[in-house]
Amino acid sequence: MYVYDQHDQKIIDERVAQFRDQTARFLAGDITDGEFLPLRLQNGLYLQRLAPMLRIAVPYGLMNSIQLRKLADISRTYDKGYVHISTRQNVQLNWPLLEEVPDILAELATVQMHAIQTSGNCIRNTTTDQFAGVASDELEDPRPYCEIIRQWSTLHPEFAFLPRKFKIAVCGSTQDRAAIHYHDIGIELVANDDGEIGLKILVGGGLGRTPAIGSVICEWLDKKHLLTYLEAILRVYNQHGRRDNKYKARIKILVRAMGIDAFREAVEEQWTALKNGPSTLTEEEIIRARSFFRDPAYQTLDTALAISQLEDDCMRDPIFANWITRNTQDHRLPGYRIVTLSLKATGFAPGDITAEQLELLAELSDVYAFGEIRSTHQQNMVLGDVQISALYALWQRLQAAGLATPNIGYLTDIICCPGGDYCSLANAKSLPIAEAIQTRFDDLDYVYDLGPLELNISGCMNACGHHHVGQIGILGVDKKGQEFYQICLGGNQAKDASIGKILGPSFQQKDVPEVIDNILSTYVTLRQEEESFLDTYRRVGIHPFKERAYAKAD
Amino acid sequence: MPRLIKHGSIIDDAWQLMDPDCTVPAPDQICNLDQWLQLGDKNGSAVQLEPGQDPSCLFGALEDIDLLVINFPIFTDGRGFSYARDAREHGYQGELRASGHFIRDQLTYLQRCGFDAFQMADDSHLDAALTSLMDFTEHYQAAIDQPLPLFRRRS
Ligand code: HEM
Ligand code: SF4
Numbered sequence: 001m002y003v004y005d006q007h008d009q010k011i012i013d014e015r016v017a018q019f020r021d022q023t024a025r026f027l028a029g030d031i032t033d034g035e036f037l038p039l040r041l042q043n044g045l046y047l048q049r050l051a052p053m054l055r056i057a058v059p060y061g062l063m064n065s066i067q068l069r070k071l072a073d074i075s076r077t078y079d080k081g082y083v084h085i086s087t088r089q090n091v092q093l094n095w096p097l098l099e100e101v102p103d104i105l106a107e108l109a110t111v112q113m114h115a116i117q118t119s120g121n122c123i124r125n126t127t128t129d130q131f132a133g134v135a136s137d138e139l140e141d142p143r144p145y146c147e148i149i150r151q152w153s154t155l156h157p158e159f160a161f162l163p164r165k166f167k168i169a170v171c172g173s174t175q176d177r178a179a180i181h182y183h184d185i186g187i188e189l190v191a192n193d194d195g196e197i198g199l200k201i202l203v204g205g206g207l208g209r210t211p212a213i214g215s216v217i218c219e220w221l222d223k224k225h226l227l228t229y230l231e232a233i234l235r236v237y238n239q240h241g242r243r244d245n246k247y248k249a250r251i252k253i254l255v256r257a258m259g260i261d262a263f264r265e266a267v268e269e270q271w272t273a274l275k276n277g278p279s280t281l282t283e284e285e286i287i288r289a290r291s292f293f294r295d296p297a298y299q300t301l302d303t304a305l306a307i308s309q310l311e312d313d314c315m316r317d318p319i320f321a322n323w324i325t326r327n328t329q330d331h332r333l334p335g336y337r338i339v340t341l342s343l344k345a346t347g348f349a350p351g352d353i354t355a356e357q358l359e360l361l362a363e364l365s366d367v368y369a370f371g372e373i374r375s376t377h378q379q380n381m382v383l384g385d386v387q388i389s390a391l392y393a394l395w396q397r398l399q400a401a402g403l404a405t406p407n408i409g410y411l412t413d414i415i416c417c418p419g420g421d422y423c424s425l426a427n428a429k430s431l432p433i434a435e436a437i438q439t440r441f442d443d444l445d446y447v448y449d450l451g452p453l454e455l456n457i458s459g460c461m462n463a464c465g466h467h468h469v470g471q472i473g474i475l476g477v478d479k480k481g482q483e484f485y486q487i488c489l490g491g492n493q494a495k496d497a498s499i500g501k502i503l504g505p506s507f508q509q510k511d512v513p514e515v516i517d518n519i520l521s522t523y524v525t526l527r528q529e530e531e532s533f534l535d536t537y538r539r540v541g542i543h544p545f546k547e548r549a550y551a552k553a554d
Numbered sequence: 555m556p557r558l559i560k561h562g563s564i565i566d567d568a569w570q571l572m573d574p575d576c577t578v579p580a581p582d583q584i585c586n587l588d589q590w591l592q593l594g595d596k597n598g599s600a601v602q603l604e605p606g607q608d609p610s611c612l613f614g615a616l617e618d619i620d621l622l623v624i625n626f627p628i629f630t631d632g633r634g635f636s637y638a639r640d641a642r643e644h645g646y647q648g649e650l651r652a653s654g655h656f657i658r659d660q661l662t663y664l665q666r667c668g669f670d671a672f673q674m675a676d677d678s679h680l681d682a683a684l685t686s687l688m689d690f691t692e693h694y695q696a697a698i699d700q701p702l703p704l705f706r707r708r709s
Binding site: 005007010011014015017018022031035038039121148151152153154155156157158159160161162227235238239243273274277278279281282285288 | 660704
């Protein structure tokens with residue numbers, strides 16, 4: 001993974017000092033609330049319902065064991081002994097004290113971490129595929145480009161006061177696991193006709209109030225132009241994005257208003273001034289960035305032996321076998337597998353992880369996975385490189401720590417925002433809905449029979465829980481001061497992206513599990529052979545689901 | 555006389571905004587964009603841009619302009635940052651001044667975007683503000699003050 005040199009460290013240290021001074025001035029009354037707001041947001045600090053919330057950046061979801069231990073430490077010293085993994089691969093503390101945030105940032109800086117631009121109207125943490133570098137369907141590792149973008153966007157002087165927040169995601173594989181269609185800018189590594197790998201650039205995707213799928217602004221861009229091209233897009237957006245209405249301020253609205261062709265033209269015009277300028281990437285810089293993501297010390301393994309042992313273990317222990325099927329994936333090398341640790345045990349807030357679990361993960365990653373851990377936008381954690389022969393031992397440790405719930409990619413692997421329990425913007429609670437659904441569908445055989453299914457919950461239109469792109473999405477709405485839930489179906493964040501359609505009038509909290517049950521049994525009745533929920537939905541449309549869901553009310 | 559920060563120190567300033575009804579500026583007067591566009595002789599002129607007025611309309615006469623003021627009615631409207639860079643990248647060499655309601659915590663960013671003078675709506679704490687110009691001594695990306703990105707300078 002990327003390692004800071006003295007320059008990177010200096011920038012981060014200076015940022016901590018700057019924020020310490022800003023916080024002191026705020027506490028002394030020298031900065032108004034309104035002035036402090038963007039300053040603290042650009043350091044990831046929200047003031048919430050119960051306490052501040054501090055969002056720590058995890059660049060493209062990659063951490064090492066030293067950083068995990070530090071996070072565990074910080075959560076104990078400054079918080080309540082647990083953290084939350086966000087849908088943008090970041091880590092959140094829910095109960096820090098404002099006065100102590102500068103100290104937390106200073107601690108983070110000692111392990112090359114920070115909270116820069118994790119909120120606010122600026123360029124946010126760049127996200128990517130949680131399986132980057134180990135996925136079997138990868139064209140090229142996206143992380144070097146994420147790191148190049150991270151550096152360029154960090155404390156960018158021109159783009160710190162944009163009309164609205166700005167999110168970039170990069171993907172380098174056949175399957176899109178980074179949801180690039182739903183980002184302000186989505187970047188895909190693609191080959192041109194000559195087989196040379198370059199960048200396909202999408203612009204204007206997003207969720208929130210007006211969900212939109214990104215449009216292609218450039219089919220293939222030479223990698224060396226990455227930063228100048230991004231700079232041109234951002235400059236057009238910064239000058240022309242709407243600032244009169246915060247719900248119309250995202251770049252998706254500008255792209256839609258101008259039309260993608262006129263928008264592209266404006267970008268190209270800006271770009272002519274920047275193209276081939278000093279920000280053009282050098283061959284050496286690309287090589288340098290890639291050097292941080294070279295293969296770890298993989299061993300040549302006796303794969304046949306390991307696999308036969310694994311099969312034996314699976315025969316002996318069906319619970320283990322189940323976990324192997326659900327929570328591990330092919331690695332691009334034969335002797336290894338990718339392991340996803342579920343943070344979706346019933347009875348725990350989706351994405352929460354305790355200090356003890358963090359420390360355990362740090363230890364396990366040191367023993368089994370070259371000391372690296374990834375966070376996922378589905379709010380789970382990943383060990384990218386586990387030898388097949390080590391899986392049984394690893395599983396036993398995870399099982400004992402409650403991190404082996406075998407539900408990755410299934411109904412109960414729910415993406416969920418903190419909602420009304422924590423968030424002051426919420427219309428409704430979201431965590432109890434997640435728990436009620438997990439409790440109702442506790443029959444694993446039924447859950448597996450439903451096949452891969454994403455169920456996403458947001459407590460309000462801001463869509464932190466990505467409800468629009470869940471095959472089943474649940475949105476908290478406020479009706480005359482009462483909490484209700486709207487359900488949408490058919491969302492999808494893969495390459496054939498689609499936005500969920502609203503089923504109909506919203507439901508009371510107590511009815512939600514029943515409604516979900518009705519939707520699922522409609523699917524089970526209508527599906528053909530191995531057809532997935534999404535395919536069935538796409539074939540039959542929303543009506544059968546609607547009829548069934550509202551049948552009782554008639 | 556109003557005070558402002560210019561080239562890293564605090565100075566008195568003689569420039570004044572021109573009466574919106576006038577058409578010909580007296581010495582030391584700053585035109586708004588309409589007035590400036592109507593000026594016959596733009597040599598030695600001063601002009602103030604507001605958000606929504608991008609500097610491309612000045613590009614033909616940048617060499618004639620002595621003072622370009624970019625106003626920030628509210629500090630969260632960041633258009634002026636791009637205007638400044640755009641003007642500098644098109645060759646503007648004169649004084650580039652930020653005016654209005656920006657805050658001291660934005661000074662380093664403003665400076666990086668090419669501003670060399672800062673006229674804050676509240677000029678009572680300029681000494682303290684000066685220290686904010688020193689918040690950062692290293693930067694990742696290219697900008698006006700440091701045209702080379704860190705990756706071309708790393709050693
Ligand atoms: C508890 C405090 C939180 C607050 C106050 C908050 C606030 C917001 C707001 C206002 C937006 C909408 C902005 C817009 O659409 O332009 C937003 C979007 C978003 N939030 Fe949160 N959020 C919180 C927690 C979280 C958490 C815990 C997660 C992850 C689980 C999260 C993930 C996201 C994501 C991914 C979006 C982007 C949706 C998009 O692409 O438009 N947020 N948040
Ligand atoms: S979706 Fe709404 S309720 Fe949920 S965290 Fe985001 S802002 Fe809060």
